[in-house]
Amino acid sequence: MGDCSSRKTRYLDADRFAERLSPLISQLGVHYLSVITDERMACDTADSPTYEIYGWWPSPDKPPILIFSTNGLGMEPKGPATDRAIANLAVSGITGYLMDVDSHTRGPRSCPNYYNPDRKLDVLTSRQSFCKPCAAKLRAAHPKEIAFFDRGAVDGTKPGDAGTWSAYWYNGYIYSSEIARGLDVLELAPSGLISANEIAAAKLVHLDYFNAQDQPKATWPATFVVARAYVDQLERSNGLSVERLKAVRQELARAEKIQGQARRDALTALASALGQDASTSTDQWKVQKLAGVVTELANTAVTGAQ
Numbered sequence: 001m002g003d004c005s006s007r008k009t010r011y012l013d014a015d016r017f018a019e020r021l022s023p024l025i026s027q028l029g030v031h032y033l034s035v036i037t038d039e040r041m042a043c044d045t046a047d048s049p050t051y052e053i054y055g056w057w058p059s060p061d062k063p064p065i066l067i068f069s070t071n072g073l074g075m076e077p078k079g080p081a082t083d084r085a086i087a088n089l090a091v092s093g094i095t096g097y098l099m100d101v102d103s104h105t106r107g108p109r110s111c112p113n114y115y116n117p118d119r120k121l122d123v124l125t126s127r128q129s130f131c132k133p134c135a136a137k138l139r140a141a142h143p144k145e146i147a148f149f150d151r152g153a154v155d156g157t158k159p160g161d162a163g164t165w166s167a168y169w170y171n172g173y174i175y176s177s178e179i180a181r182g183l184d185v186l187e188l189a190p191s192g193l194i195s196a197n198e199i200a201a202a203k204l205v206h207l208d209y210f211n212a213q214d215q216p217k218a219t220w221p222a223t224f225v226v227a228r229a230y231v232d233q234l235e236r237s238n239g240l241s242v243e244r245l246k247a248v249r250q251e252l253a254r255a256e257k258i259q260g261q262a263r264r265d266a267l268t269a270l271a272s273a274l275g276q277d278a279s280t281s282t283d284q285w286k287v288q289k290l291a292g293v294v295t296e297l298a299n300t301a302v303t304g305a306q
């Protein structure tokens, strides 16, 4: 329980509470930890506090803990409306965590990602569905199977323990630990579901040491191959028209061959055009990410750094 001394009322400090709960995730072996409390709740108490929040989730670089404070909402102890509120809050928390976005204060109140600052109970207990922009972001954040690997039984005639029990990406390879037969090291090959640019971009993230329990956040440097990987993803998601895909690829290739101010100008113009594309794209989020990388590339162009 965090104590906010500036106020007489005591609040549960969501950030600190989540930090204390985080070891439970590995102890319990769960993907998410969802907590329901009847304490008043506040977050960001160190810098810009928000009080009287009822739903909280962390940024994706933190352990996945969702907190629901029922304080003052006037909810029944149990019943269909309460069940729905709990389910709605779980959806809001998981999607907020996956998409790494703040809730929207405007727009449809029926979206699980609507902020509901007035704490209206009818919003919380209503039938909800994602608004269009949130649905598109969620699709982009949702993992998709691109391949699978399994050695099968050691001996098909009798039962025994074997099989992959963990698989982690580490500096360009997937290391799969086998219960009975050692280690398999796998490398991705381009296919219709993943491009050579995406694989090359993934390999730019290098860790000297990796412990999956630390959940390090991968960040990709602003490079041409990362930009091309985003373009490939936009081709798969139909987030840009065929003409725009072609034009963007040509412009990236041209900018890569030139240097200094000319490169900077070409990339600045491209980033601005992509900003326009983002306003009409069905995959707005990805176009914005591409525009962000191109802008960073433009900013480093004059110094010659990439």
Ligand SMILES: [Zn+2]
Pocket: 104, 107, 111, 112, 113, 114, 130, 131, 132, 133, 134, 135
């Ligand atoms: Zn929404």
